[in-house]
Amino acid sequence: MRHWKGPLQQFLQRWRERFPGGRRVDSEAIVREVVRIAHRERMSMPSGESYVPCRYTIALASEDWDYFSARGALPLLERQIRETLQRYIAEKGLLMNGPLQVVLTSSEELEPGSIGIDFSFASEGAPPRPEDGQVTVVTPSSGTMLCGLEVLDGPQRGQIFHLRAKDLPALIGRSSKVRVSLQHCPEHNAISREHACLCYEGGEFLIEDRSRHGTWLNGQRLPPRQPHPLRHGDEIGLASQVRLRFLVYEDEGTVVVRR
Numbered sequence: 001m002r003h004w005k006g007p008l009q010q011f012l013q014r015w016r017e018r019f020p021g022g023r024r025v026d027s028e029a030i031v032r033e034v035v036r037i038a039h040r041e042r043m044s045m046p047s048g049e050s051y052v053p054c055r056y057t058i059a060l061a062s063e064d065w066d067y068f069s070a071r072g073a074l075p076l077l078e079r080q081i082r083e084t085l086q087r088y089i090a091e092k093g094l095l096m097n098g099p100l101q102v103v104l105t106s107s108e109e110l111e112p113g114s115i116g117i118d119f120s121f122a123s124e125g126a127p128p129r130p131e132d133g134q135v136t137v138v139t140p141s142s143g144t145m146l147c148g149l150e151v152l153d154g155p156q157r158g159q160i161f162h163l164r165a166k167d168l169p170a171l172i173g174r175s176s177k178v179r180v181s182l183q184h185c186p187e188h189n190a191i192s193r194e195h196a197c198l199c200y201e202g203g204e205f206l207i208e209d210r211s212r213h214g215t216w217l218n219g220q221r222l223p224p225r226q227p228h229p230l231r232h233g234d235e236i237g238l239a240s241q242v243r244l245r246f247l248v249y250e251d252e253g254t255v256v257v258r259r
Contacts, residue, residue, distance in 0.1 A: 030115060031084045037119055054096035057103045059116035065106035078104050098122025148247040155184045169199035190239035205230040213239035
């Protein structure tokens with residue numbers, strides 16, 4: 001990753017010196033996170049082409065936004081993010097299905113120094129998604145990083161459980177002994193000790209409900225003991241209390257995932 005140079009970097013350095021140890025927006029962290037999202041969300045096509053989202057909205061905490069805005073630095077920040085993304089996309093030979101858009105906004109819900117990022121493909125001219133049977137599946141080795149589960153609610157919010165092939169099938173629940181343990185959510189008593197199971201079979205990821213309190217997939221309750229296919233970005237609800245976001249990793253040379 002290239003480091004940012006120029007007026008914006010100098011401006012941020014002066015800001016850090018003015019607020020030592022206090023609130024700050026780390027420009028390099030913003031760039032890394034946006035590029036990480038572009039890499040994670042790329043869509044591999046049967047033809048070998050890979051598309052990445054072309055629309056990014058980066059939210060700054062209101063205090064950070066006000067400080068940048070008062071000093072005219074927002075256009076610099078937006079330009080640097082756009083230019084860094086363009087370099088990354090060009091260097092990796094990636095494609096977009098629309099013009100690159102980078103927008104900065106303000107959010108009162110964010111703490112100073114933190115950011116939020118929304119992203120999407122263009123609604124028109126979207127590349128065709130692979131149909132069943134068009135995806136090349138290679139059996140991954142036991143050490144290959146396959147997927148993750150991001151906790152969206154409760155005390156463990158933001159935690160990501162990274163899962164390798166050797167971890168699957170992986171039990172999800174309140175027990176400290178399961179692979180995806182939500183033991184730090186004691187107030188959610190409806191979550192069973194072994195609530196659900198995540199597995200990888202026949203080239204696809206599956207989720208199975210094993211609790212009498214229920215498991216939801218994108219708002220729909222799953223029938224018990226019946227594995228259901230998972231796709232990148234799906235939300236899994238446990239007893240309507242804790243949500244998990246399913247993430248798929250593309251480890252080079254090991255697996256092309258079904259999206």
